[in-house]
Amino acid sequence: MNHKEGLTSGTCRLSGQPETGLYVAPTLDDAVAALAERGREAAPLAGATWIMRAPLRQERHLFYVAIGQIAALHDVSVDDRNVSIGACATHAELIRGLAAISDCRALALAAGNAANPAIRQVATIGGNLCAADFPAADLVTALLCLDAEIELQGPQGRDRISLSHFLEIRTSLAPGQLVRRIIVARAQRRSVHVRLPLRKAGDYPVAIFSLAVTLNESGGVVGASAAVGSVEPTPRRWHELEAELVGHPLDPIRAAEKARHHSAALRGRDAVEAPGWYRVSVLPSLVRKAVHALREPHER
């Protein structure tokens, strides 16, 4: 089967709506070609957990190019310089691939606590990145604090950009352009990912906080990357808090006070599960919890 055919035709007998088309791409080049040819009416499909809820958002594409069957896009490879993660690596694959990588602990925690076990089995890191309307993206928040880069693949070749830049342009990628892999540079750092769901597990979190720090020999913070998710429509770095952490030891109480002081920099979003003011108000507690977790056991 080639992408000019796919699985489609006619009208769905169950819904009466025009049928969608689906092409299961065997290779990345095939996927890029199929998407480029179909233009804006087509979209890539990986784990499908976000796209299958598209009717609830009144969204619809006419053609999907499935990329989840491309084995290379599931690779999680680690060397001394980088962790390279294929765009279709699922949360479950991430958990297994990152189990022994202490400097990427924030990402492992994000993958292991997001959603629920059944969703983690199929939802992909690429989908988490590309779902621009999904504000509670655990993986995106963790990747922000780890200064991840995104490698795009398109008809014109490959391009590598910062995650922050990708979040700005992800809704305007050129036809045929898709996320190929995510690269996280190795570093001497401690990182953590904390979140506040309404139940102990299984809910979209009200707020997410990821923190990565680099310490000097006496335990002082010389570098800090802090990211906030689910509070605003898009996860983002919290530079004001980062500046307050650098030059000081890991002090959970002080960090929470600084988070409270700099909460005005954030505009909490209102949604059915929680109002915006509440999302912002819980952040100091999450910051305190995160900083506490980063301290060595004997320091607590």
Added chain:
Amino acid sequence: MPIRLRINGEDRVSNSDPLSPLVDVLRDEFFLTGAKPVCREGFCGACTVLLAGEPIASCLMPAGLVADREVRTVEGLAPEGDLSPLQRALEEHDVVQCGMCFPGLVVTLTRYFERAEHPSRTDMKAALAGNVCRCTGYERILDAALSLVRTAETP
């Protein structure tokens, strides 16, 4: 274009739209009504089935992505007319109330017991994070499931 599926060990063919949720294909085409479409957002777990041996939310799985992959529903966990040891334990402990969540929950716990070397209450609760039960409060479900472990350990 037909979609070839393998469901509970049998080769089947679906003529549904490839983006049809697997739960609808299972129920409407093949009359396997154990998996239930409730939230349709992957939260509640009532639609849980096994795909290539792992629990997934069939409400969020397009049928077209399941082609040639092994699907196992609650109906396929034991020979027809029989119950698996887990199902028997849940029945003997009189655990089921409304029944809405149970097919999905049984599928999740089946996979859990296939994989867990040392089943525990805490681990089972984590495994059931995606299976919402509004009736039972879970404790009797866990008691019944853990009775399998005690039975296995009894010399």
